[in-house]
Amino acid sequence: MNLNKILKNAFLVVMFGLIVTACATKKSVKTTDSTTSTTTTSAETQKADPIEKLDALMQGDVYVGSDTVGELASGVPDRVFFATNEIILTTASRETLRKQAAWLRQNSDVTVVVEGHADERGTREYNLALGERRANAAKDYLMTYGVSSDRIKVLSYGKERPVDSGSNPLSWSKNRRSVTVKAN
Template sequence: MKLNKILKNTLLILLACFALSACATKKVTTGQMQSDVYTGTDTVEYLASGVPDRVFFATNESVLTTASRETLRKQAAWLRKNSDVTVVLEGHADERGTREYNLALGERRANAAKDYLMTYGISSDRISVLSYGKERPVDSGSNPLAWSKNRRAVTVKAN
């Protein structure tokens, strides 16, 4: 009788686990790939309301895309209105390539964003550049979408 009760309880627990696992949610990616550049918003946070904090790059590139330039224009407008804020531009790369190559590429990306902000009147004294290379991926996957999300420059407020 006791064994029967244990079996029933075990079966009940297994059924409950099975039912709960069927309710698991899947992460929805709202982004899309345009050539080999990620243009989505599911990894984007905000420097300020309505002002994205990051721009994305093509493979092995530090040239700003049209979407990146639009984002940086919004950042520049916000920075002009908030002249007491200083920022750090963090350059990132995907996992491919050597550590040294990706650190240099991340720095070129951050400098490209800095140079663009400066063309909109933001003083270089207010912008620092820092490269993390491939050391801080936003997506740890090893596929084209993950790599595209990781090829970025992120603008963060300096402390």
């Protein structure tokens, strides 16, 4: 019994300690109702390492170069690129997807998988969802240009399959992509 009492007291001391340290912590952050304060930071906007000729290869932070770009068919690029945390298709992306749609309309027996990818600067699960949104953005556009939905599967890889293994803004921009791959 005596032992129990002592243990109980020890527990109270520990609990009290918890409360005190919780209150005394230095790192506590003031909460704010402002959502605008978060808009300047995003998963993929780190610009710690300036890369030479970056401007020529990126517009904003969307990759516009041709490195890594393959072909779905002759003269038809296989991929489009996205801005950080975005699923919006750029003018160049839409042009690429219209070429893909035209080719798919001509080759009506072909089915495709649109793979959606994110860069490494986000949490794994969120990036899986983001990749799925990007792949669907591309799929929806292909459908708008006459490719039926049963010919297009989507598959998100999140950040699991980067094409460029660097940890810098240019590498990340190449990895934020959707790739249209022949499935048959």
